[in-house]
Every structure is written in structure tokens, then in C-alpha cells.
Amino acid sequence: MERKTQVVSQRAPNSGILKRLRNLPVFSKLYLTILVVVVVTLGVTGVLVASVTTSQQIAVQSDSLRDVAVTFTRSLDTVLAQDVVGRIEVLSLSRSLRESVEAQNSAPQSMDDITILDTQWRGASDSDALIAGVLNNELADELREFKTAVPNHVEVFATDAAGALIASTNRTSDYYQADEEWWQATWNGGQGAIYIGQPEFDESSNSLALTVAIPIRAQSGASAGSTIGVLRSTYLFTSLVDLFASANDGQRAALHLYLGADIRVGEQTGSSEASAFTLLDADEQAEVAAFPASTSIQTTYENTDNIVYRLNVADVSEYPFIDALGWFVVAHVSTADAFAVIAQSNLVIVISALLGLGFAAVLGFGVSRLIVSPIHQLTELAKKFSAGEMDTRVPETTRDELGVLAHSFNQMADTVTLRERDLNELNRTLEARVQERTAELRKANALAQESVRLKSEFLSTMSHELRTPLNAMLGYTSLMTEGLAGDFDDDTLDMIERIHKNGQRLLLLINEVLDLARIEAGRMEIVSAPFDLHDMAGQWKSQMEVLAQEKGLDFTVTVDDKLPAQIVGDKDRITQIVVNLLSNAFKFTEKGAVDLTITGRTNSWVISVADTGIGIPPHALNYIFDEFRQVDGSSKRMYGGSGLGLAIVRNLCRLLNGKVSVTSEVGLGSVFTVTLPLEVSVAEMPAEMAVE
Numbered sequence: 127m128e129r130k131t132q133v134v135s136q137r138a139p140n141s142g143i144l145k146r147l148r149n150l151p152v153f154s155k156l157y158l159t160i161l162v163v164v165v166v167t168l169g170v171t172g173v174l175v176a177s178v179t180t181s182q183q184i185a186v187q188s189d190s191l192r193d194v195a196v197t198f199t200r201s202l203d204t205v206l207a208q209d210v211v212g213r214i215e216v217l218s219l220s221r222s223l224r225e226s227v228e229a230q231n232s233a234p235q236s237m238d239d240i241t242i243l244d245t246q247w248r249g250a251s252d253s254d255a256l257i258a259g260v261l262n263n264e265l266a267d268e269l270r271e272f273k274t275a276v277p278n279h280v281e282v283f284a285t286d287a288a289g290a291l292i293a294s295t296n297r298t299s300d301y302y303q304a305d306e307e308w309w310q311a312t313w314n315g316g317q318g319a320i321y322i323g324q325p326e327f328d329e330s331s332n333s334l335a336l337t338v339a340i341p342i343r344a345q346s347g348a349s350a351g352s353t354i355g356v357l358r359s360t361y362l363f364t365s366l367v368d369l370f371a372s373a374n375d376g377q378r379a380a381l382h383l384y385l386g387a388d389i390r391v392g393e394q395t396g397s398s399e400a401s402a403f404t405l406l407d408a409d410e411q412a413e414v415a416a417f418p419a420s421t422s423i424q425t426t427y428e429n430t431d432n433i434v435y436r437l438n439v440a441d442v443s444e445y446p447f448i449d450a451l452g453w454f455v456v457a458h459v460s461t462a463d464a465f466a467v468i469a470q471s472n473l474v475i476v477i478s479a480l481l482g483l484g485f486a487a488v489l490g491f492g493v494s495r496l497i498v499s500p501i502h503q504l505t506e507l508a509k510k511f512s513a514g515e516m517d518t519r520v521p522e523t524t525r526d527e528l529g530v531l532a533h534s535f536n537q538m539a540d541t542v543t544l545r546e547r548d549l550n551e552l553n554r555t556l557e558a559r560v561q562e563r564t565a566e567l568r569k570a571n572a573l574a575q576e577s578v579r580l581k582s583e584f585l586s587t588m589s590h591e592l593r594t595p596l597n598a599m600l601g602y603t604s605l606m607t608e609g610l611a612g613d614f615d616d617d618t619l620d621m622i623e624r625i626h627k628n629g630q631r632l633l634l635l636i637n638e639v640l641d642l643a644r645i646e647a648g649r650m651e652i653v654s655a656p657f658d659l660h661d662m663a664g665q666w667k668s669q670m671e672v673l674a675q676e677k678g679l680d681f682t683v684t685v686d687d688k689l690p691a692q693i694v695g696d697k698d699r700i701t702q703i704v705v706n707l708l709s710n711a712f713k714f715t716e717k718g719a720v721d722l723t724i725t726g727r728t729n730s731w732v733i734s735v736a737d738t739g740i741g742i743p744p745h746a747l748n749y750i751f752d753e754f755r756q757v758d759g760s761s762k763r764m765y766g767g768s769g770l771g772l773a774i775v776r777n778l779c780r781l782l783n784g785k786v787s788v789t790s791e792v793g794l795g796s797v798f799t800v801t802l803p804l805e806v807s808v809a810e811m812p813a814e815m816a817v818e
Contacts, residue, residue: 153498160490191435191457199442227355247301265293281360312339318353320447432458656807673712680719694805707735715739733800742790751776
């Protein structure tokens with residue numbers, strides 16, 4: 127009962143809201159419906175328009191950002207190819223440069239000599255012959271002329287095939303360069319490759335320098351095209367600043383160029399002045415590493431909501447030496463700037479929606495009043511009619527649905543008036559008939575009760591009268607079969623045993639008839655008392671085991687250990703139920719097994735009798751528990767019986783507030799299941815339950 131109360135209380139709020147809505151006047155329902163439809167329509171339309179507008183604006187901004195990023199990247203690509211690499215590449219074609227390199231390669235130095243010279247280079251003064259020979263030769267003068275012509279190339283030097291210096295515009299830190307990463311990448315195993323290193327940022331001068339190296343190739347002879355040396359330049363990347371202004375002229379977008387993992391070059395939004403180069407800290411480097419691939423997204427960038435477009439420089443560049451740098455451009459615009467137009471559009475949408483809602487409210491009020499007024503009139507007239515004013519009729523002023531409703535009401539009123547007159551007349555005649563039928567029913571009921579009483583007395587008397595001589599006959603035949611009344615020959619003894627068995631069957635039939643009569647008469651008493659279920663199960667097994675042995679059947683009894691040892695119930699009636707079910711199981715089973723299983727459930731316990739007998743056809747399951755009914759006539763002839771056993775089981779289960787059911791399949795057997803309420807004695811209860 128507590129569980130049901132909880133469920134009802136949980137559903138009460140919803141049912142209360144629905145009830146209040148159902149009980150609203152028709153005018154309110156109609157008016158609210160119109161307003162809800164208008165509000166939902168305006169809301170959905172506004173959301174769709176805003177969504178489409180936002181998507182379009184994002185697409186427009188993404189295209190604009192992509193154009194800015196591509197323009198900047200192509201400009202950067204041109205600068206790298208022409209100013210940074212192109213000029214030094216032209217220098218590498220100098221005849222004097224090639225001749226100087228080939229001359230030193232023709233008289234190669236040993237590695238030991240190079241090591242000694244490298245040590246001397248690092249420790250000597252500028253006036254040392256070794257240093258002066260590298261800085262003041264004709265090739266060094268040519269390199270300085272190149273540096274003067276192209277001032278962004280602040281340091282230029284050349285090495286031979288072994289990595290030793292030939293000429294330089296400035297004194298370098300080392301004489302031997304072949305152990306440097308840039309030299310090995312440019313030499314490339316003798317194949318030669320253009321090298322651009324990651325930029326180095328000098329915070330003190332706020333300048334950015336690139337290492338550029340070009341292979342020096344032979345131009346004639348058998349070795350034409352082969353790498354004979356390396357030309358390196360340190361390029362001061364001052365022209366990078368001007369690229370931002372040309373790429374982002376007149377745009378709201380801001381540009382950032384990421385050089386490697388720790389350097390960012392950028393500008394302020396809408397400004398043509400580039401900001402200082404920025405060295406990224408560890409957190410910023412991690413953010414850059416996790417930045418999405420080339421795509422248009424809406425995200426948080428620089429602690430601001432932005433529409434962001436990232437473009438890898440390698441995706442636009444036509445030069446393979448740029449691919450390995452991993453540089454990328456980020457073009458972004460704040461969502462506040464990007465969606466300024468959308469904000470104005472949304473304001474117009476909201477104002478239009480509010481105006482539309484106001485118009486719909488006024489129009490809905492008028493339409494609702496127009497529709498509901500005739501209904502109110504019909505309602506008032508219907509109240510008068512129900513109050514007894516049978517002459518009330520509704521004016522039929524229109525031909526729409528309300529006019530049809532008024533016409534139908536008037537027809538109904540005419541019909542009701544006519545039928546009321548007929549009904550009053552019928553009531554006068556019916557009352558007399560009811561009194562007559564009541565008297566007849568009382569008489570018939572008294573006769574039926576008397577008949578039931580006489581039948582019960584007759585059955586009780588006859589059962590007693592029949593059992594008295596029958597018990598005497600069974601007693602004498604029992605003495606005779608046991609040899610206590612003398613000796614008999616085999617034929618005589620066989621006939622006596624047949625008399626004894628048939629007498630027992632007759633006594634069983636009489637007992638069943640008597641039990642059935644007592645149940646129907648309501649005189650079967652149920653005596654509940656505690657009993658040991660396990661002991662009772664053992665008695666049932668001992669009592670019925672002889673039937674299993676006679677037919678060679680397996681017989682098992684299983685009791686659920688979770689059931690309490692002591693339960694409360696009428697053990698005699700329960701035993702009668704179990705014995706009847708087991709007797710039937712053994713009677714209709716020729717081979718296999720009969721199983722008695724006792725299990726526990728919540729607030730109940732179950733007795734199950736399963737056999738491997740002949741089974742019950744599906745149609746017979748409908749009447750198998752009726753009195754004097756068996757599966758068919760052949761079963762009665764073959765197995766005997768009165769057909770009362772299962773009827774008694776069903777009635778006893780009802781008396782015990784239980785139930786019985788059966789499942790069966792022809793040829794495979796049957797399972798009879800009895801479910802009884804579980805009552806536990808106080809001794810079996812937990813201490814807290816016993817106190818309660």
C-alpha cells in the first residue's frame with residue numbers, strides 16, 4: 127500500500143496540471159492555443175533566420191580570413207624565394223667563388239690539420255695570419271660587396287668540401303663548419319640542398335635572423351653540377367614587418383605568423399603597424415602545438431572569442447626548402463566585430479516578432495470571442511434544459527458547425543422530452559413487474575438454499591453410511607490377506623486382494639466427494655499452525671516413494687534452503703494438496719521421473735510437481751480443474767479415477783488464499799504449480815520484527 131501511495135503522489139503534479147488545463151474555459155484554451163502557435167512559429171522562424179545568418183556570416187568571414195592568410199603567405203613565399211634565397215643563390219654562381227672553392231678542394235687538408243686550424247682560429251687575434259687570410263682575400267672582398275649591396279645579408283661566408291672556411295665577411299666562431307646542422311643539411315651527402323633554418327630572435331635589438339645556406343656547384347668539366355662547397359648567409363628579416371600591412375590592408379582581421387615553436391610575429395587588429403616579435407612561453411607553445419589543423423573554426427584565441435583560420439605556409443609555397451620549416455599563419459577576427467551586422471539583424475527580428483505577437487494577441491482575442499460566444503449561449507440554455515425547463519430551445523441563427531450544433535441540441539431536446547413521457551409511463555408498469563419478479567426470486571432462492579442444504583446433508587449422511595460398512599469390509603479383507611483369518615488358496619487370495627483394492631478406491635472416492643461437499647457448503651475449516659517444512663517434505667517423500675518404486679520412477683524432493691524452517695499454515699490441507707498432485711503425477715507417468723520442488727518468493731512460497739508423463743492437450747487445460755473432468759474418456763478407462771482430485775486441489779488452494787496453475791506438453795509431461803502466502807512464526811522472525 128505504501129508503494130502505491132508513492133506512485134500516486136509522484137504523478138499528482140502532472141495530473142494536476144493536465145486537469146487544470148482541461149478545466150480551463152473554452153475561450154482560454156482557444157486563446158492560449160492561438161498565442162502558443164504564434165509564439166512557436168515566430169520563435170522557430172527567428173531561430174532559423176538567426177542560425178542561417180550566423181552560418182552565412184561565418185562563411186563570409188572564413189573566406190575573408192582565408193584570402194588574407196593566402197595573400198600574406200604568398201608574399202612571404204616570394205620574399206623567402208627571392209630576397210632570402212634568390213640573392214644568395216645568384217652569388218653562389220660567381221666564377222671567382224667557384225674557382226676559390228675548387229682551388230682549395232684541389233689541395234685538401236687532412237682532418238688533423240683542420241682540427242689544429244680550428245683550435246688556432248678560436249684562440250687567435252684578428253691580426254693572425256690564418257684569420258687575416260680568410261677575412262682579407264679577394265673572395266672575402268667580393269662577399270663584402272654583396273653584403274653592402276644587400277644589407278639584410280649581414281654575414282656571408284663560404285666553405286670547401288671539407289667544411290673549412292675559405293672566405294668570410296665577418297669573423298665566425300669556428301673555422302671548421304662541417305659539424306654544424308645547417309652545413310650537413312646543405313651538403314646533403316654531396317647532393318646539395320637549399321637550407322633555411324628556424325629563425326633566431328634577438329630581444330635586445332628586437333630583430334629576427336635566418337640562417338640560409340646554398341650548395342656551391344661546379345659549372346664545367348666532368349664534375350659539372352656536383353656540390354663542391356657551401357655558401358652561408360645570416361639574413362636579417364626586417365622586410366617581414368611590411369608584409370602584414372600589404373596583406374591586411376583595410377581588413378578587420380588580424381594576422382599572426384608562427385615561426386617554429388617559440389616565435390610569433392603579429393599585428394594589432396585593423397592596424398598596419400606590426401607589433402614586436404614575441405617569444406612564446408611554455409604554456410603558449412603547448413597551445414600552439416595543440417592548435418587545430420588548417421580549418422575554419424570558432425574558438426577562443428588570445429583570450430577572446432574569434433573566428434579563426436589557420437594556413438600552413440607549406441600548403442601555399444612552391445618551394446620544397448620551405449616545407450620543412452613548419453611555419454603557419456593564423457588570421458582571426460573577433461566575433462564581436464564579425465557578428466555586428468547579425469546583432470542589428472537580430473534586433474530587427476526581435477522587434478518584428480514582438481509586433482507580430484501583439485497583433486496576434488489582439489486578433490486571437492477577437493476570433494476567440496467570436497467563436498466562443500455562441501457556445502456560451504448554448505451552455506446556458508443547456509443548463510436550463512437540464513434544470514427541468516423542457517421547453518428550452520436554442521436559436522438557429524447560422525449554418526456553420528455551431529448552427530448544426532444548435533439544431534442537433536434542439537432535436538435532442540425534442541427526443542428527450544418524448545422519451546421522458548414514455549419513460550414515466552414505463553416506470554409505472556415496471557414497478558409492478560419488479561415487485562412480482564422479486565417475490566419469485568426470493569422463492570427460487572429459498573428453494574435453492576434448501577436444495578444445497580439437503581444435498582450437503584445427503585452427501586454427508588451417505589458418505590458416513592457408506593464408510594461404516596466399507597471400513598468393516600476393508601478390515602476383514604485386510605485380516606484375510608494377512609493370513610489372520612485362515613489359509614486360502616491363491617485364487618481365493620487374489621480375489622480377496624481385488625476386493626480390498628477396490629474397496630480402498632471406493633473409500634477414496636467417498637472421501638473426495640465428502641471433501642468437495644464440505645468445501646462447497648463452506649464447512650471446511652482451515653486450521654493454521656506452525657509446522658516444520660523440511661520434516662513435512664520428508665514425510666511426503668516417505669509416503670509417496672512406494673508409488674515411485676512400484677513403477678521404477680525417479681522421485682526427488684527439493685526444498686529451498688532460503689525458506690524458514692517453521693512456517694504457518696494448515697499442514698493437513700497442504701498435505702492433501704501435495705498428495706493429490708503427486709498421486710496424479712505417478713498415475714500418469716510410466717517412465718522418467720517425478721520431482722517435488724519447494725521454493726520461496728517474496729511474501730509467498732511455491733510447491734511445484736513436475737512429471738514426464740503423458741501430458742495434457744492444450745484444449746483440456748481449460749477444464750482440467752473442473753469436478754468429475756478428466757482429459758478424455760480413454761484416460762478414465764486406462765488410469766481410473768473420479769476426476770475430483772484436481773478440483774479439490776483448486777478449492778483447497780482458494781481456501782488457503784493461494785492459487786494453482788499448470789503447464790503441459792503432450793508426450794513430455796506436466797508441471798503443476800501451487801503458490802501459497804508465506805506466513806512465518808514469531809520464532810522465525812528477526813528480533814526487530816518480533817517486537818513489532
